[in-house]
Amino acid sequence: MAEAQLQQFLEKVRQLNAFVARSEADPALRAALRDCGDHHQVVALARSCGFEIGRRWGEAPSGDRAGASLVQSPCPAAGEEVTTVLLQTPQLRLERIHSCSASSPEGFWYDQTEHEWVLLLQGSAQLQFADEPEARSLACGEALLISAGRRHRLLASDPAPGTIWLALFWTPHPADSLPTH
16 A cells, blocks of 8 residues: 555544544534434535545545635534645645644654644644753744654644644655754
8 A cells, every 4th residue: 555545544544533532522413423314424424523534545535625714614622633634645745633622642752754844724732842841832823844753742732713733744855954943
């Protein structure tokens, strides 16, 4: 399986898990899910909650997202994140991440093999880098470049309506020389 297909599969699993968790925590959503008569109704219900679970293996994103809003969507449950892949090629991946009162688990550090550039479209967040003594605060409109291999973690994101990130990932090439801070 190609890396892009693996990432697509893992993203669908994350979306499904988040949708299940929300439906277990929200009696009204659980009732709406129970009332669905077929797969298409379940997919539509999930989409109305900000989850994209309808794609099948190798299928491109459904619908034309050209007019879709990057900031207008239902807020995930507290402590959750919903990630939507907006664009993916062999060279890069663009994601929209909607966080609500989310943080990395205690002791967990992201240690990615890809460079990541993030821009906050809504809200604020606090990040901790393993090589810095103080946490960094980001506000709406601020961007940050995180070099591959730079360990970091999310300390906090805003409560509802949440923090919305635009994240661009790409694999470094040997000639890349990005700043470490």
